[in-house]
Amino acid sequence: MTDAQWETLSNQGVAAAGVVYFLALLAYAVQWAALRDVPVKQLVGTDGAPVVEVPDVQVAHRTEMAGRLGLLLTGIGALAHFVALVGRGMAADPNRVPWGNMYEFTLAGTFVVVALFLATTNRWRLSWLGPIVVGFTLVVLLADVLWLYEPVAPLTEALESYWLVIHVVSAVIATGAFTLGAITSILYLLKARSTKETGYLARLPELAKLDRISYRMHAFGFPVWTFGVLISGPIWAHQAWSSYWNWDPKEVWAFITWVVYAAYLHARATAGWRGRNAAILALVGAATLWFNFIGINFFSTTSQHSYAEGAGEVSSLVVRVPGTVEAAEEVGVVVGPDHARA
Amino acid sequence: MTDPLSRPSDARQATSLPNDLNARELARWTWRQLTSMRTALVLLLLLALAAIPGSVFPQEDIDSLAVSQWRDNHPRLAPIWDRLDLFAVYGSPWFGAIYILLMISLVGCIIPRLFVYARALRAKPPRAPRHLSRLPESTSYTTDEDPDVVLARAASVVRDRRFRVEWTEGSDAVAAERGHLREAGNLVFHLAVIVVLVGVAIGSLFGYKGGVIMFNGEDYGFSNNLTQYDDFAPGSLFDPAVMEPFSFSITDFDVEWIPDGPRAGMARKFVAHLDYETEPGAETEEYDLRVNHPLSIGGTDVFLIGHGYAPVITVRDGEGNIAQSGPTVFLPTNAQTFESFGVVKAADAQPEQIGLEGSFYPTFSMGTDADGNLTMPGSAWGDALDPLVSLQVYTGDVGLDDGTSASVYVLDKTKATQLLKDDGQPFRMDLRPGDTVTLPDGLGSVTFEGLERWNKIQISRSPGKFIALGGVVAALLGLLASLFIRPRRLWVRARRQDDGSTLVEVARLDRSSGGDPETGRDELADIVAALRKDKS
Ligand code: HEM
Numbered sequence: 015m016t017d018a019q020w021e022t023l024s025n026q027g028v029a030a031a032g033v034v035y036f037l038a039l040l041a042y043a044v045q046w047a048a049l050r051d052v053p054v055k056q057l058v059g060t061d062g063a064p065v066v067e068v069p070d071v072q073v074a075h076r077t078e079m080a081g082r083l084g085l086l087l088t089g090i091g092a093l094a095h096f097v098a099l100v101g102r103g104m105a106a107d108p109n110r111v112p113w114g115n116m117y118e119f120t121l122a123g124t125f126v127v128v129a130l131f132l133a134t135t136n137r138w139r140l141s142w143l144g145p146i147v148v149g150f151t152l153v154v155l156l157a158d159v160l161w162l163y164e165p166v167a168p169l170t171e172a173l174e175s176y177w178l179v180i181h182v183v184s185a186v187i188a189t190g191a192f193t194l195g196a197i198t199s200i201l202y203l204l205k206a207r208s209t210k211e212t213g214y215l216a217r218l219p220e221l222a223k224l225d226r227i228s229y230r231m232h233a234f235g236f237p238v239w240t241f242g243v244l245i246s247g248p249i250w251a252h253q254a255w256s257s258y259w260n261w262d263p264k265e266v267w268a269f270i271t272w273v274v275y276a277a278y279l280h281a282r283a284t285a286g287w288r289g290r291n292a293a294i295l296a297l298v299g300a301a302t303l304w305f306n307f308i309g310i311n312f313f314s315t316t317s318q319h320s321y322a323e324g325a326g327e328v329s330s331l332v333v334r335v336p337g338t339v340e341a342a343e344e345v346g347v348v349v350g351p352d353h354a355r356a
Numbered sequence: 357m358t359d360p361l362s363r364p365s366d367a368r369q370a371t372s373l374p375n376d377l378n379a380r381e382l383a384r385w386t387w388r389q390l391t392s393m394r395t396a397l398v399l400l401l402l403l404a405l406a407a408i409p410g411s412v413f414p415q416e417d418i419d420s421l422a423v424s425q426w427r428d429n430h431p432r433l434a435p436i437w438d439r440l441d442l443f444a445v446y447g448s449p450w451f452g453a454i455y456i457l458l459m460i461s462l463v464g465c466i467i468p469r470l471f472v473y474a475r476a477l478r479a480k481p482p483r484a485p486r487h488l489s490r491l492p493e494s495t496s497y498t499t500d501e502d503p504d505v506v507l508a509r510a511a512s513v514v515r516d517r518r519f520r521v522e523w524t525e526g527s528d529a530v531a532a533e534r535g536h537l538r539e540a541g542n543l544v545f546h547l548a549v550i551v552v553l554v555g556v557a558i559g560s561l562f563g564y565k566g567g568v569i570m571f572n573g574e575d576y577g578f579s580n581n582l583t584q585y586d587d588f589a590p591g592s593l594f595d596p597a598v599m600e601p602f603s604f605s606i607t608d609f610d611v612e613w614i615p616d617g618p619r620a621g622m623a624r625k626f627v628a629h630l631d632y633e634t635e636p637g638a639e640t641e642e643y644d645l646r647v648n649h650p651l652s653i654g655g656t657d658v659f660l661i662g663h664g665y666a667p668v669i670t671v672r673d674g675e676g677n678i679a680q681s682g683p684t685v686f687l688p689t690n691a692q693t694f695e696s697f698g699v700v701k702a703a704d705a706q707p708e709q710i711g712l713e714g715s716f717y718p719t720f721s722m723g724t725d726a727d728g729n730l731t732m733p734g735s736a737w738g739d740a741l742d743p744l745v746s747l748q749v750y751t752g753d754v755g756l757d758d759g760t761s762a763s764v765y766v767l768d769k770t771k772a773t774q775l776l777k778d779d780g781q782p783f784r785m786d787l788r789p790g791d792t793v794t795l796p797d798g799l800g801s802v803t804f805e806g807l808e809r810w811n812k813i814q815i816s817r818s819p820g821k822f823i824a825l826g827g828v829v830a831a832l833l834g835l836l837a838s839l840f841i842r843p844r845r846l847w848v849r850a851r852r853q854d855d856g857s858t859l860v861e862v863a864r865l866d867r868s869s870g871g872d873p874e875t876g877r878d879e880l881a882d883i884v885a886a887l888r889k890d891k892s
Pocket residue numbers: 275276277279280283284365366390391392393396400458461462463465466539542546549838839868869
């Protein structure tokens with residue numbers, strides 16, 4: 015296949031994933047709509063989820079089928095999503111990892127969210143999370159295609175390092191896990207305030223279980239983030255920029271995220287914060303995480319990690335010249351424009 | 357915390373200030389506050405908060421140019437910002453205060469826990485509580501086996517599951533415990549945080565980082581001593597004696613320009629070919645210096661971080677003498693097209709000093725706008741396909757005689773006058789390689805001889821980096837143990853009942869923070885199944 019064909023395949027993959035995710039969302043909608051008015055029995059099953067007592071056998075059957083279909087479609091969507099990612103990497107010359115810019119990072123990040131969900135849904139009985147995960151992914155993918163799309167381009171020199179691959183993979187995986195944790199925390203907070211006996215919130219597992227799922231997502235994400243941000247990132251920075259920590263805005267915010275999540279785990283482990291307070295702290299962490307990805311790229315003028323400059327208008331590894339240079343004559347010396355490290 | 361089985365470390369909560377206090381009590385109270393969990397939490401969150409300003413405002417040691425621009429744009433705020441150290445957040449006293457407090461708190465927290473842990477390691481699993489059925493995870497069954505048989509089997513079953521077991525014949529219960537490594541992991545993690553900070557501190561105190569712009573060729577070699585650097589940022593305890601006596605020169609530089617596609621014009625595959633000697637008199641070795649592939653000499657690393665063009669310009673003065681010649685560094689102002697800006701100063705020129713200032717275009721082109729009209733000149737391409745320098749001329753004091761260390765990249769025009777044409781427009785010359793232009797008024801001439809390349813080389817030494825790296829790796833391992841090992845206790849009690857059967861009670865207590873009823877239940881069920889299966 016030629017590079018252009020790979021690129022087309024990738025775009026088709028994204029489109030297909032979008033359509034299939036949408037169908038999955040419809041299936042989930044059918045599932046939950048059928049249960050809309052059925053009150054939840056205050057009976058807790060062995061897995062902590064409320065037992066769904068559906069009086070009508072047919073309705074019960076229909077919801078179960080719809081739920082399974084939703085999961086199946088989510089899986090198919092993830093496959094198309096994966097093809098889209100591979101296509102991006104294969105379309106570049108030389109072939110490369112599919113996260114050279116914000117569009118690709120978002121594509122990869124959302125894939126991780128879905129993949130993590132699929133990987134854990136049976137073990138942790140997360141079927142209730144399906145509609146949210148699919149809806150979230152769909153919205154983010156749409157925004158990604160509309161606003162962040164960039165044609166395939168080769169990686170800039172500074173990005174051609176396997177440490178970068180390791181670094182970004184771990185950042186993407188941790189971002190996916192933290193995002194799932196944040197979603198669960200939001201559900202926790204909503205459910206904690208809701209007194210309704212019917213509907214989606216009422217059918218979520220009990221609060222303690224939501225809390226636990228959220229904790230597990232964070233407990234998984236935190237070491238991965240630690241590895242990505244505090245080990246592989248500095249190693250790569252050392253190779254490319256000659257010092258392993260530069261207090262670059264992107265690094266500062268990755269550090270802030272790390273500290274906030276450390277505080278979250280700490281608060282749970284030692285101060286005994288559970289539930290509400292922990293959920294709020296988790297959301298603060300997620301806010302710093304997403305601000306780093308979106309905010310810093312768009313607002314910071316000083317970040318060496320900036321992705322968001324117009325196509326090709328890349329500046330990095332800018333050597334500021336000592337001495338008095340007039341503002342308008344700000345000069346840069348450039349080796350390799352670099353964008354990665356989302 | 358009401359759980360009687362919770363560890364002592366969990367009891368370290370902040371307490372309220374005692375009413376009547378003397379100095380000793382105050383000190384103890386302060387220490388308790390400082391090493392309390394809540395303080396640690398607050399300090400962590402404060403550290404996150406305190407890091408924010410440094411990402412918002414430009415930082416002196418990262419981008420001093422941006423700082424001076426910020427100062428110019430905010431003349432009223434700048435002095436206040438200075439007083440608050442907002443241009444040097446990460447070295448400021450208040451940022452330092454937070455992490456030093458955190459460190460003290462950390463040490464104060466770890467040391468007592470080390471002792472607790474050492475004791476816990478030697479301790480036997482605690483005896484079974486009286487009412488096992490009251491524990492949240494418990495179950496029971498009856499059997500006709502002898503209690504001792506059941507207990508003996510229980511001891512071996514849980515021992516096989518790598519529990520530490522305590523059972524003396526005659527007692528009615530087996531006590532077992534497992535997962536001590538969790539606390540060890542937690543201690544390792546916290547200790548490693550300190551190690552990392554020590555490593556980082558060593559690097560920033562004793563290390564240095566400097567840069568030099570070098571022309572290619574044997575004539576422009578570099579040897580590693582202070583005088584050869586263009587910019588140099590030492591740590592506060594840096595000692596020049598540690599600088600390794602290597603030297604190198606760039607023999608050649610290759611770069612590849614992407615000819616088409618969305619990134620057309622982008623440069624890649626930069627290679628600076630080095631000849632280097634690790635010390636004077638040592639054998640010359642070769643190295644291909646590339647981005648992401650620094651050259652390590654001893655504890656020092658040499659990086660390629662930038663490149664550009666250096667037009668070779670010769671200035672002859674009014675008397676026909678060469679007043680200035682050789683390659684001149686032009687700094688790229690556009691990362692894509694390598695349009696560059698530079699200055700040539702001929703301070704020895706007679707009768708008047710001559711200064712040149714202007715742009716270099718590697719592939720000269722007149723831009724066109726949408727309507728096809730010619731616009732500003734520019735460079736179409738980073739590669740030097742059709743190089744051209746476009747210079748304007750200044751005479752008078754071009755700023756080399758007064759002894760101030762003016763930047764070589766800037767022409768100080770305060771005491772110089774621009775050379776004008778008869779119509780009052782600035783005199784401008786556009787030169788291609790080989791061209792010579794004679795200046796008006798008998799000032800002399802300027803020749804564009806040819807093109808050289810320069811490379812920006814960064815050289816840094818960060819001692820302690822492997823300490824820091826070892827620290828984070830240890831922290832990560834400790835963290836994994838701390839997060840995923842579940843410390844738990846298990847008890848099996850077997851008692852003969854009045855009707856002659858044996859009642860076996862099994863209970864489990866999970867002591868991990870992410871306590872997880874599902875796996876707990878599974879483990880309990882497995883153990884009970886193992887106890888009953890063996891019976892047959
Ligand atoms: C640099 C500052 C610190 C960081 C980044 C940090 C980070 C963490 C993290 C991520 C955990 C969670 C691991 C787990 O769930 O087991 C944790 C647990 C813990 N931390 Fe810290 N911590 C810091 C300072 C402190 C201080 C100052 C204290 C003592 C006052 C402390 C005492 C503890 C204790 C007792 C636990 C564990 C509880 C358990 O075993 O469940 N930490 N810390």
